[in-house]
Amino acid sequence: MITDSWYAVATPRQVRRQPLALRRFGQDLVLWRDATGRVVVMPDRCPHKGARLSDGRVQDGTLACPYHGFRFDPAGACVATPVQPTTRIPHAMCVHPLPSREVHGLVWVWVGDGTPTEEVPWFDDVPTDSVGAWDGALVYPVHYSRMIESNFDVYHFPFVHRSIDPGMGEAVEDIAVHAEDDFIHSEGVIVNRSGRRTPYHVDFKAPNLQVLGLTRHVLGFIACTPIDDDHTWVYARVHTDYTRWAWVNRLLSFLILSLDWHVAQARQDIPVLRHLTPRQTAPGACVWVHADAGAARYVQWRARALQAQAQREETPRAPTPLRQAGA
Ligand code: FES
Numbered sequence: 007m008i009t010d011s012w013y014a015v016a017t018p019r020q021v022r023r024q025p026l027a028l029r030r031f032g033q034d035l036v037l038w039r040d041a042t043g044r045v046v047v048m049p050d051r052c053p054h055k056g057a058r059l060s061d062g063r064v065q066d067g068t069l070a071c072p073y074h075g076f077r078f079d080p081a082g083a084c085v086a087t088p089v090q091p092t093t094r095i096p097h098a099m100c101v102h103p104l105p106s107r108e109v110h111g112l113v114w115v116w117v118g119d120g121t122p123t124e125e126v127p128w129f130d131d132v133p134t135d136s137v138g139a140w141d142g143a144l145v146y147p148v149h150y151s152r153m154i155e156s157n158f159d160v161y162h163f164p165f166v167h168r169s170i171d172p173g174m175g176e177a178v179e180d181i182a183v184h185a186e187d188d189f190i191h192s193e194g195v196i197v198n199r200s201g202r203r204t205p206y207h208v209d210f211k212a213p214n215l216q217v218l219g220l221t222r223h224v225l226g227f228i229a230c231t232p233i234d235d236d237h238t239w240v241y242a243r244v245h246t247d248y249t250r251w252a253w254v255n256r257l258l259s260f261l262i263l264s265l266d267w268h269v270a271q272a273r274q275d276i277p278v279l280r281h282l283t284p285r286q287t288a289p290g291a292c293v294w295v296h297a298d299a300g301a302a303r304y305v306q307w308r309a310r311a312l313q314a315q316a317q318r319e320e321t322p323r324a325p326t327p328l329r330q331a332g333a
């Protein structure tokens with residue numbers, strides 16, 4: 007995967023009073039909130055005897071292991087060993103938190119050895135709040151790179167999703183793609199047999215964010231975060247502005263996302279996507295047509311980014327758990 011980047015890993019409402027176990031980047035993580043309410047993200051393994059910290063509990067602003075009650079502060083230092091309350095605690099009795107942020111309605115984790123950037127990636131045209139929006143997440147049995155690639159594809163709608171939108175056209179016209187640095191913009195117009203034209207755009211921002219605009223009123227923000235080599239956590243937030251009433255827009259966003267998740271994605275997309283080969287994107291593995299221009303740019307960008315990353319990593323460094331992870 008692309009390292010030295012921020013990845014959205016959860017929604018803030020998932021992280022409550024007690025620790026949350028999550029698997030991301032091929033690694034087991036525990037998320038909890040310290041005494042100030044700040045989200046802490048750590049490897050889900052107690053250094054003492056390897057118990058899962060997520061099975062423990064939050065106690066006085068520390069995370070207590072379920073096995074022998076050793077307690078770790080938000081910086082990862084062990085601050086209490088009940089079995090030997092007065093003995094010096096070994097330095098190695100610690101966990102290493104991952105840099106994290108809670109912003110734009112998501113919990114983000116910095117993956118990599120480099121210094122975290124001040125800003126998490128975001129799109130200028132996507133609201134940072136949830137006014138008139140509805141969100142949710144699904145786990146896909148697909149590598150995250152192929153999820154991102156498939157999100158550029160709107161011309162599968164009349165085939166895979168014919169039953170829920172029989173009027174969607176098969177042809178796409180006015181295809182255009184613009185790419186710069188870590189950003190890709192693609193757009194086109196879906197045309198049906200009666201001449202109805204539905205404009206769309208799909209944008210990508212590194213390492214794993216996308217926005218899908220359909221008509222002028224629906225905007226879908228998507229983050230595809232690797233769970234492991236075979237699974238992706240897909241978070242989506244739908245924003246609509248059909249009316250001037252936020253609650254009506256929110257209701258419409260809920261209906262659109264619910265139909266999309268429970269029918270379009272779960273019953274129609276996943277059965278196709280789970281069998282795609284190769285499992286990860288690879289330049290030359292697919293024969294593109296012009297309508298795939300956005301997807302092709304993403305596949306090229308990812309290949310170049312991985313190549314540059316491999317060159318940077320040629321300098322031997324001590325492996326970290328995240329760099330060992332296969333995702
Ligand atoms: S395994 Fe965690 S305190 Fe012993």
Ligand SMILES: [Fe+2]
Pocket residue numbers: 162166167270275
């Ligand atoms: Fe689909």
